[in-house]
Amino acid sequence: MSLRVKYWGVRGSLPSSPTPEQWVTDFEGLLRQFFKLGYKDATEIKDFLQHHSVPQIGGFGTATTSVEVSTPQAQIIIDGGSGIRNLGEEMMKGPAAKGKAIIHIFLTHFHWDHLLGLPFFAPHFVKGNQIHYYAIQPELKDMIKVKFSKPFFPVPFEQLSAHLEFHQLEPRKPIMIGDMKITPYQLDHPDPCWGYRIENEGKVYAHCVDTEGTRTSREALGPDLPLYQGVDLMYYDAQYTLPELAEKANWGHSAAQLGLDLALREGIRHVLFAHHDPGATTSQILELKAQTREYYDWKIKTASANNIQLPQVKWRYAHEGLTIDLVNL
Ligand SMILES: [Zn+2]
Numbered sequence: 591m592s593l594r595v596k597y598w599g600v601r602g603s604l605p606s607s608p609t610p611e612q613w614v615t616d617f618e619g620l621l622r623q624f625f626k627l628g629y630k631d632a633t634e635i636k637d638f639l640q641h642h643s644v645p646q647i648g649g650f651g652t653a654t655t656s657v658e659v660s661t662p663q664a665q666i667i668i669d670g671g672s673g674i675r676n677l678g679e680e681m682m683k684g685p686a687a688k689g690k691a692i693i694h695i696f697l698t699h700f701h702w703d704h705l706l707g708l709p710f711f712a713p714h715f716v717k718g719n720q721i722h723y724y725a726i727q728p729e730l731k732d733m734i735k736v737k738f739s740k741p742f743f744p745v746p747f748e749q750l751s752a753h754l755e756f757h758q759l760e761p762r763k764p765i766m767i768g769d770m771k772i773t774p775y776q777l778d779h780p781d782p783c784w785g786y787r788i789e790n791e792g793k794v795y796a797h798c799v800d801t802e803g804t805r806t807s808r809e810a811l812g813p814d815l816p817l818y819q820g821v822d823l824m825y826y827d828a829q830y831t832l833p834e835l836a837e838k839a840n841w842g843h844s845a846a847q848l849g850l851d852l853a854l855r856e857g858i859r860h861v862l863f864a865h866h867d868p869g870a871t872t873s874q875i876l877e878l879k880a881q882t883r884e885y886y887d888w889k890i891k892t893a894s895a896n897n898i899q900l901p902q903v904k905w906r907y908a909h910e911g912l913t914i915d916l917v918n919l
Pocket residue numbers: 602603701703704800865
């Protein structure tokens with residue numbers, strides 16, 4: 591087994607849950623679907639659920655970006671959005687509860703949605719735990735200190751029980767955490783954001799959130815092109831529709847169609863679309879997925895009409911809790 595990636599938060603900008611009214615509407619829709627498909631009684635509920643995807647039943651999740659990347663020998667966390675809280679709770683079932691954990695947290699940038707879960711990451715409050723933070727940006731330590739300062743948070747940085755260390759990364763220079771090779775590359779985002787290429791046993795994960803995808807050629811990408819080459823799984827920012835992308839130029843987020851163009855050009859095997867807009871309901875994200883399907887089919891059809899062979903790209907929309915073993919892709 592090589593790389594495993596687990597998504598603890600896939601929303602962008604702000605945690606966002608459906609309103610109670612929306613839950614009621616969604617629930618009514620599911621009940622209608624149950625009877626429309628010919629199901630009649632409670633013994634058939636399990637079968638009904640199994641024939642629907644997790645997002646069709648439970649939506650895409652509410653928490654913002656936090657991603658766990660692991661091998662049997664090593665583990666890192668990318669970003670501390672609100673999703674890191676549940677990851678912390680999970681870690682507290684193991685060595686982190688006894689102060690015996692060594693934790694590595696890589697940050698992409700300091701926008702709120704990527705940091706707001708950090709004060710609620712329980713291993714911070716256990717003596718003996720070692721928490722290593724990594725980022726390109728030299729202000730890393732100051733940014734974390736702000737998160738643990740009054741009046742924003744009651745426990746000041748100096749009183750955290752865990753031992754914290756800060757490591758400044760160099761652009762495009764790999765470092766090793768256990769058997770994982772991690773290389774930062776710059777994405778297209780204001781207040782610069784750095785993605786990560788993570789390699790282990792010949793498998794490659796590219797973490798590309800947040801990005802607007804404004805550099806659309808190999809030449810424009812220049813030194814950051816390797817982030818997208820020879821990749822098995824790319825996690826890509828697809829917050830907007832194409833018309834929204836035009837309206838919200840320079841906001842730093844992209845659309846799935848740009849991610850597909852990139853994947854088709856570079857032969858990326860599998861793409862996960864994420865950083866879902868906080869205002870997007872489950873049905874709106876499912877509609878985005880349908881538009882992405884149309885675009886992908888159109889690209890393949892147009893290419894084959896012109897006798898151009900495009901590589902096959904598999905893609906899906908990420909939901910909270912999704913776990914992918916790269917060896918199974
Ligand atoms: Zn973000």
